[in-house]
């Protein structure tokens with residue numbers, strides 16, 4: 001449905017334009033624009049702050065579901081995942097984008113909790129709308145930087161898995177330092193994963209895939225699930241993601257990487 005039609009059929013809630021630094025939802029009613037504070041620390045970030053329009057249906061989903069199913073990554077408390085997910089095993093998904101693949105995976109496996117993190121407000125609203133309409137009680141949406149979530153808000157060994165599907169490729173050489181999959185990130189992530197938990201990455205950016213394979217293979221906390229030490233066949237459980245579809249349209253080749261936490 002187009003944004004203008006949604007607006008026309010839902011006149012009660014106006015679409016909201018994201019303003020960096022301004023809070024568009026009252027505290028607790030929706031994601032904060034900068035939950036940990038932009039000057040929380042000086043660090044190169046793996047995401048680009050974006051001005052983004054939230055449609056009426058996304059805003060409605062945020063207002064309805066954020067109080068129970070959303071959380072701001074403020075770096076101020078450690079999450080009790082057992083309480084949040086009723087004791088389900090919990091997989092972290094970093095960078096869910098618009099969340100369609102996340103919702104499909106949550107629907108296909110309701111026995112696994114998905115802690116889905118992104119900074120993108122329209123995507124948060126979209127995923128909460130999908131979760132609401134499909135009764136996906138096993139999804140929680142975290143707003144903010146996954147690094148702060150991992151470092152400040154998760155206990156060691158808290159995660160049963162991690163998914164990083166089509167992370168921003170940062171193609172320019174001077175931006176490579178912004179790529180998420182790097183040794184320091186892997187050290188932090190490994191500390192938050194249970195032994196045997198699976199890290200699943202996918203990318204359509206050939207040279208980033210090579211970097212992922214190289215740093216994951218070299219990292220002492222992870223072990224390739226593939227006996228030949230290479231890429232994994234695409235697992236049937238991973239749906240096509242929005243970003244992946246765009247890459248395939250351009251003729252890109254997709255690589256999956258499946259590594260165990262040692």
Ligand SMILES: C[S@@+](CC[C@H](N)C(=O)[O-])C[C@H]1O[C@@H](n2cnc3c(N)ncnc32)[C@H](O)[C@@H]1O
Nearest residue numbers: 046047095096097118145146165166241242243
């Ligand atoms: C290229 S998009 C891919 C989205 C989706 N996985 C897909 O395949 O369509 C990468 C997403 O990761 C998010 N992202 C990047 N770094 C992040 C971080 N440190 N914490 C949370 N989200 C992040 C971006 O906001 C963006 O939505």
